Amino acid sequence: MTRASRFDYDLAVIGSGGGAFAAAIRATNLGNRVLMIERGTVGGTCVNTGCIPSKALLAAAEARHVALDASGRFAGISTSAAPAQIAELIEAKRSLVESMRAEKYVDLAADYGWEIRQATAVFAGTAAEPVLEITSLEGSSGRVSAGHYLVATGSAPWVPPIQGLADVDYLTSTSAMELDEVPESMLVLGGGYVALEQAQLFARLGTKVTMLVRSRLASAEEPEAARALMGVFDDEGIRVVRKATVSSIRTDPANREVIATAAVSGGQEEFRAARVLIATGRRPVTGELNLDAVGVRTGDRGEILVQDTLVSTNPRIWGAGDATGHREFVYVAAAHGTLMVENAFNGAGREVDYRHLPRVTFTGPALAAVGMTDKQANQSGIHCTCRVLPLEYVPRALVNRDTRGFIKIVADADTGRILGITAVGKEAGDIAAAGVYILEAGMTVDQVANLWSPYLTMAEGIKIAAQSFNTDVSKLSCCAA
Template sequence: MAEYDYDLFVIGAGSGGVRAARVSAAYGAKVAIAEEHKVGGTCVIRGCVPKKLLVYGAHFAEDLKDARKFGWKLDGEPDFDWATLRDNVLSEVERINGAYTDTLNSHDVEIFHERATVSGPNEITLASGDTKTAKYILIATGAWPHVPEFPGSEHVVTSNEVFHLEELPRRVVIAGAGYIANEFAGIFNKLGSRVTLVNRSDVILRQYDHSIRDRLLQIATTKGIEFCFHAEFESIEKQDDGSLLVKVTNHEPREADLVLVATGRVPNTDGLGLDSAGVELDEDGAIKVDEYSKTNIDSIYAVGDVTNRVQLTPVAIREGHAFADTVFNGKPTTVDYDCIPSAVFSHPPLAGVGMTESEARNTLGSIKVYQSDFRAMKNVLAERNERALYKMITDADTDRIVGLHMIGPDAPEILQAAAVAVKAGLSKSDFDNVVALHPTMAEELVLLR
């Protein structure tokens, strides 16, 4: 008889766990995976996929208005139905959940649709009470929204619940200033809600270049989003009519129909039984791993947000694949975390790769900054006074591009290809030598002065 029930048991069927399970099985491993919710994890079920679909839906508010300038005759004001968008988005989530499940089934990965915990270095206990053994255990349970505690905090929702709202709220208060907060601020604003964003400091999207985030703040304010800076929640009171009275420091109280907390995500390690196997956690509750995603216990690995390295879906996928290559393909593989592109699907979206201007000055000292501040052709004809901003940062001594940042229509789509050049260490002159593709917004990248 085999020493273990499985070669690999994965806890968590998100992006990283599914990739690790599928690739490991393709290499010949006997694999099982446990998921207490739906296959697909945060990104597919309650994160980037449904959120991006809401972003698309919200964009029609401006597109329909602009269409009149392009000759389209629209009778009366467009009528938006939240339930239609919500239900269609959730249907798409179900479709993708089925596709992920089919992928695992086609690779003979056994799926347990229940919670699993670690009960030893090679043992897993299922919610049903059954125990399984595995030569290797991979933890891929992701992260969970952080909800600060204050009087009335039980009345808030997080990004987990916001996709299931019964009706569109007229007044929304959002706590936080990161990508989730700004994305939902843009979504609700365009769908017609009155939006207030509450933040403890006066900086939004701290990790992005200051010029780009300042431009978003300017545009968002123009669109009607209110920002309450240097504010912390004091209390939320539910009133007789069902509305919420929100009190924050340094600002007047305000009424809301929905309070969305988007103040970060914490590694999802509570109750996993990791202490029973002696797995070490850091001060934030994240699983400590080495460059090959191995914990201090040789048989237990972890990938994705639960390790709190870089909380991005594509990173979790790469970590899961690297794990499979390392453990089941005899090819030790690490993930390169340098120069990872990222985006915020705000209105308008922004994206960046490499060092910000401040980081470049602190790291390199001597740099050159090239910018293009312009109105997209579509916005000009639509008489929309919204300007895009592209910014390139180079090492002054070598001409090498060390950072590229932009805000404007389709900025993430444009940056993806440009990020390849930045990662490859190309220079500003390499961009200059490329003939512009006209008329496009992307051509600004090879015309920067």
């Protein structure tokens, strides 16, 4: 029996985000029949509630901050900024999101010709013969079969089990993007990339922000990054309370303030604000798919357990993006989608390789990194050596009048090969992007120190950081090679 006659579709995709679309595009290009099922808004987290809307608002908040900050940074410049009209910002954000959703998702699917059904999907059948029970939004249902299935259902904000929180009108990174007024004050629970971006976003729009952090800011990255961002946040009036464990949250009925009780430095302390934002991480959205019935194992957080080839414990069911519990970046999901199709339909046997995965937190200045941290290199048994270059030695940072931050290089002490690069600074994401190519090529500190680099760019800081391994960079002329 041929594949075309045995199954209704060659590939059935649950979800419609970056991973889902990458898979559908590649599978369609290979001549496969594709069905996509989406129970909510087409486009997934990135375009609807994540990357696009949050970065659009961050850009607006930065513009206001620059207007307020420019007078202090640049002699001869006098600027001011009126209070933010968040309702107008939200409406502009919605317009951008709707435009990109139509152009990059809905219209694109029509161009390629695969079917999108607005429905819920649940696995049924057996592990040997899995099928999908599909129920439309109008209530009609039916079953479809496919040669392969891809679960690309993404993730959602995770709300920790804090006493009293269920009775509080709390915000998540999703609902915070729909506020119609700037809160007077806000508590932010968490210290990861979402918490960092959202805390600075609202602070720059005029909110008095207090962050309650269990360990330190950006705890997975270099400790120098945490210290740099602590300084930035302090300058911008954001209070960061470290080693704070929140035990309860309640609303004061007298003034509707939120009160969080936390253990701090061995004692109990109360923190008050008009709103509270929960930014304590995300969890895969897989709980309602009936995965057990078709032999797909999941982890403690609901993540689909996949091999490096992205196949699950059922050889016909695959995972992509946040649903796998892997790194929560849309470009990871997109790479997963393409790789899954190559493995399922071409037998490519490709595996995901995260060694040189860049990661960016869009604070201002930004935090970005690629490769290993100092700690990771040591834990891997590598004899490593590091240099941290303050931005005061980067000419571009000097002319920008903003030397907050650094560039750190981690290298193998025996071979000189660069293992990781971390930066806090303006355009740090571009530094990490350049670092991907450096690490992929296996370049050494000496090679990078002797490369061409355009003067008065932030990326030049990589070369200067490499030079600092063998040179006192404070003794260099401003444009000395």
